[in-house]
Amino acid sequence: MRFVFKRSYDDDIKLFKHRPQAFYYLALLILMLALPLLLDDFFLGEVTYVLIFAIAGMGLMLLTGHTGQVSLGHAAFLALGAYLNAIMLSKGIPFVITLPLAGILTGIIGMIIALPVLRLHGIYLAIATLAISVLADDIIVMAEPFTGGVTGLVAPPIDIFGLDIDRYGTPILFYFLVLFVTLFVLMIYRNIMRSPLGRAFVAMRDSEISAQALGVNITKTKATAFAISCAITGLAGALLGHFAGAFNNETFNIVLSIQLLLMIVIGGLGSIHGAFFGAMVVGFLPQFIAITRDFATDNFGFNSLSMPGIETGVFALILVLFILFEPMGIYGRWVKIRTYFELFPFYRKNMFKRQKSYLKTERMK
Amino acid sequence: MSLLSLENVTLSFGGLIAVNNVSFHVGEGEVFSLVGPNGAGKSTVFNLISRFYDPQKGNIKVNGESILRLRPDQVPSLGIARTFQNIELFEQSTVLQNLLIGRQRHRKSNLLSEMFFAPSVREEERRHRHVVEEVIDFLELQAYRDKYIAGLPYGIRKVVELARALATEPKLLLLDEPASGLSLEETNDMIYWIEDIKKQMNITVLMVEHDMNLVASVSDRVLALADGKELAIGTPQEVQSHPDVIKAYLGTGGEINV
Amino acid sequence: MDFWQLAISGLANGSVYGLIALGFVLIYKATEAVNFAQGDFMMMGAFITIWLTNEQYLGFSFWLAIPLAILIMALLGYLLDVVVIRRMFGQPQIAVIILTIALGFIIRFAAGAIWSHEPQLLETPFAGREVHFGGLVLGFEEVAVIIVTLLLTMFLFLFFKKAKLGKAMQAASQNQLAAYYVGIPVKRIQSLVWALGGSVAAVAGILFASKGAVDPSTGLLGIKAFAAAVIGGFGSLPGALIGGLIIGLIEPFAAYGLPAGYSQVAPYALMLLVLIFRPAGLFSQMHKKKV
Structure with missing residues (x-):
């Protein structure tokens, strides 16, 4: 067990709780920077994909995990980011401008879309955002002059100050671009969470009424959360557009929306780590299934693992198991394991036991 | 009056x-x-x-x-600050974080400065913390500062809610x-x-x-x-x-x- | 009489949406949980009936297959609650939402694995039969769908209003602990509600499959049924049906009068409008939490 002696208020404000923690994350960063030396292009591409999903996951985590607003429509904002970026690029605007602008515009548009539905709670919000996702699909088709309709768009090549970046041509550069955006978003996320705004988010999630009684403007704070969340998701969308190369309305369908939500739940709601863990599951699960399938076919000669849709099926099954047995997700499990070793041999089984609260209706009739 | x-x-x-x-x-x-x-x-x-x-x-x-x-x-x-009959604390946060939310009405920083955690934000955080610490001293909550609400006994929660109201000054x-x-x-x-x-x-x-x-x-x-x-x-x-x-x-x- | 033909086929589609919406509302009314897998339940019910009655599978008589399918789905609903949902007792609503979404994915995968992804039609004894009504020529299935739906809604409405079990179900939803104290077996009641939800889904599935092909992704129709439930107000059974009928009617007429694409958008646009201007729906009321 580690005791952290705090000497000033700054000890609670700084990003890393203690020196060893800072050291671990530094080591992780160095590993990420050295990754192109260790992996071939294919696996580097996979890691890039995971990072893009982690960015999108952070976007949704901020909204759902920390502010408590469920969104089943975030694929719409991925799409918005991807299309805005690609359209602006094709107009000859340089990438260093289109990427941040795509994020900011997605944030603003997302907030405007969200404003009328922000008054809604729980299921109503979930359903309204679900509708946004369905509508986005149709609107992309209807806005054919801009979006190319069902034919879709091809993401124009990226050029940063004369440096050509392409997912297939220069996968290492593309990886670094995505890594940079990931770290940037991560920094902003962490900063917000240690500021008054981040506390207001969490307060609103846990008790809206009490947050209001302490001076949190619910509508404004929710709209801000939505804007930041959509902006981050828009950035991820822009990058995903480049990663996919070409995309159309099908790329960002409702299933992707739902998958994003399931992803952060598996990772662990309410922690930034959760966004990364969840993205890893989403990113590596198809590989894992493919490897298992090959293994099963080679050794037992059966072919049943090659059905269509097995990824989503397995993914959903994992999720159900997590919700039932580890509602705090992978991150929650990780914290328990870590605590077990820190406290060894004094860990008690019910240390993290959840308090059950009996449901009382919020309806009057 | x-x-x-x-x-x-x-x-x-x-x-x-x-x-x-x-x-x-x-x-x-x-x-x-x-x-x-x-x-x-x-x-x-x-x-x-x-x-x-x-x-x-x-x-x-x-x-x-x-x-x-x-x-x-x-x-x-x-x-004006209030407490609630059925305790409405932020369950998933620590006592300290709960009290800091009481400082919400004194927030001066804006989104942009918070995104980059500008020095002014840090300075403000220290001031909030100072006020909160005085409330903690007054109500003798030192031992619970970093504990999560979800694990606290009922009596302590009542005090924390009072503390949170006081933190709004x-x-x-x-x-x-x-x-x-x-x-x-x-x-x-x-x-x-x-x-x-x-x-x-x-x-x-x-x-x-x-x-x-x-x-x-x-x-x-x-x-x-x-x-x-x-x-x-x-x-x-x-x-x-x-x-x-x-x-x-x-x-x-x-x-x-x- | 083009208008009436469109209207009747719209009403028939709307009845199916309404029945799925009825399933949501039923479970929501009694357990405060929202079953996002209700559409997939419907799809499952349809496939089970097809499996029981179609020649290529078991080939049972149609009239035997229907009660059997309803029973199987009721059992599935009951088991689902006992094995999975019951563990969520006392957890936040959102956890149940996410859980049922995941269950929907699993059901869709299972249906695809068992019955393939090919669209399939239910073989009914009255396929192709027509009903002549005034000057109208209507498909028998369409008329049957509308009538069965109306009867079922009426039955459920009376059940919640008059029957002892129905009232106990409502009481259990409003305050689980209090209901438990006055001697209502809350857990069993909730399982029964899920069974009821399963059987309503089976009826919806049978009706749907009798007039159109089913494939595992048919369950996504549930999203449209959500729109129906919201328009009707989430707590009201007749409201859910009317919401479904409204959506069923909008679709063919929007397709008729508006450029392509708009007709698909219309139901959701209407739902968002309802959510924004009358968030409680057209037939129900919502209010704030008491402190």
Whole structure:
């Protein structure tokens, strides 16, 4: 067990709780920077994909995990980011401008879309955002002059100050671009969470009424959360557009929306780590299934693992198991394991036991 | 001039009149208690002052100005803080974080500076922390500073909620049943704290409470309500011996033993 | 009489949406949980009936297959609650939402694995039969769908209003602890509600499959049924049906009068409008949490 002696208020404000923690994350960063030396292009591409999903996951985590607003429509904002970026690029605007602008515009548009539905709670919000996702699909088709309709768009090549970046041509550069955006978003996320705004988010999630009684403007704070969340998701969308190369309305369908939500739940709601863990599951699960399938076919000669849709099926099954047995997700499990070793041999089984609260209706009739 | 005044306030839900033509004034520096049987409309009065409900008739004034045009989240900026009958803390946060949310009305930083955690934000955080630490010292919560609410016993939660209200640096504190569910010792602590809040911090207190011992020890004035109507107002002794109050509590013809 | 033909086929589609919406509302009314897998339940019910009655599978008589399918789905609903949902007792609503979404994915995968992804039609004894009504020529299935739906809604409405079990179900939803104290077996009641939800889904599935092909992704129709439930107000059974009928009617007429694409958008646009301007729906009421 580690005791952290705090000497000033700054000890609670700084990003890393203690020196060893800072050291671990530094080591992780160095590993990420050295990754192109260790992996071939294919696996580097996979890691890039995971990072893009982690960015999108952070976007949704901020909204759902920390502010408590469920969104089943975030694929719409991925799409918005991807299309805005690609359209602006094709107009000859340089990438260093289109990427941040795509994020900011997605944030603003997302907030405007969200404003009328922000008054809604729980299921109503979930359903309204679900509708946004369905509508986005149709609107992309209807806005054919801009979006190319069902034919879709091809993401124009990226050029940063004369440096050509392409997912297939220069996968290492593309990886670094995505890594940079990931770290940037991560920094902003962490900063917000240690500021008054981040506390207001969490307060609103846990008790809206009490947050209001302490001076949190619910509508404004929710709209801000939505804007930041959509902006981050828009950035991820822009990058995903480049990663996919070409995309159309099908790329960002409702299933992707739902998958994003399931992803952060598996990772662990309410922690930034959760966004990364969840993205890893989403990113590596198809590989894992493919490897298992090959293994099963080679050794037992059966072919049943090659059905269509097995990824989503397995993914959903994992999720159900997590919700039932580890509602705090992978991150929650990780914290328990870590605590077990820190406290060894004094860990008690019910240390993290959840308090059950009996449901009382919020309806009057 | 009175700090808070209700003037002929009426609120009904459907056919049920929860608050019926109630008027009272709370002067600066006073401890004012609302008593009455369950369903008398005491908590509804609090929710009216918090702007969770709109009165159908009458007016609510703070420092002589009507607050009826304010949103609930604008009420704290008048220097009004409250606690809740059923404890509404932020369960997934630590005690420290809960108290820091009490500083929300003093937030000066904007989104951009917070995104990059500008030096001004850091400076502000230190100031908030300083205020919060003073409250922690006052209510002796040092041992629980980094504990999560979800794991705390009931009595401590009650204190944390009081602390969170104090962290807003209020002028008027609304306490909704501060002693309900507390042990005798915890209630005695509460009595001392409320006295200190009044005397040392110069905070006006409006309180709803059932524990007549607590009410009698700290209140300057008491208002008894029943079925949304005013029964009696005066010192604790006057109200306790008022025949209408006795009737409301015990039906007709009983003796009151407090 | 083009108008009436469009209207009747719209009403028939709307009845199916309404029945799925009825399933949501039923479970929501009684357990405060929202079953996002209700559409997939419907799809499952349809496939089970197809499996029981179609020649290529078991080939049972149609009239035997229907009650059997309803029973199987009721059992599935009951088991689902006992094995999975019951563990969520006392958890936040959102956890149940996510759980049922995941269950929907699993059901869709299972259906695809068992019955393939090919669209399939239910073989009914009255396929191709027509009903002549005034000057109108209507498909028998369409008329049957509308009538069965109306009867079922009426039955459920009376059940919640009058029957002891129905009232116990409502009480259990409003305050689980209090209901438990007055001697209502809350857990079993909730399982029964899920069973009821399963059987309503089976009826919806049978009706749907009798007039159109089913494939595992048919369950996504549930999203449209959500729109129906919201338009009707989430707590009202007749409201859910009317919401479904409204959506069923909008679709063919929007397709008729508006440029392509708009007709698909119309139901959701209407739902968002309802959510924004009358968030409680057209037939129900919503309010704030009490402190």
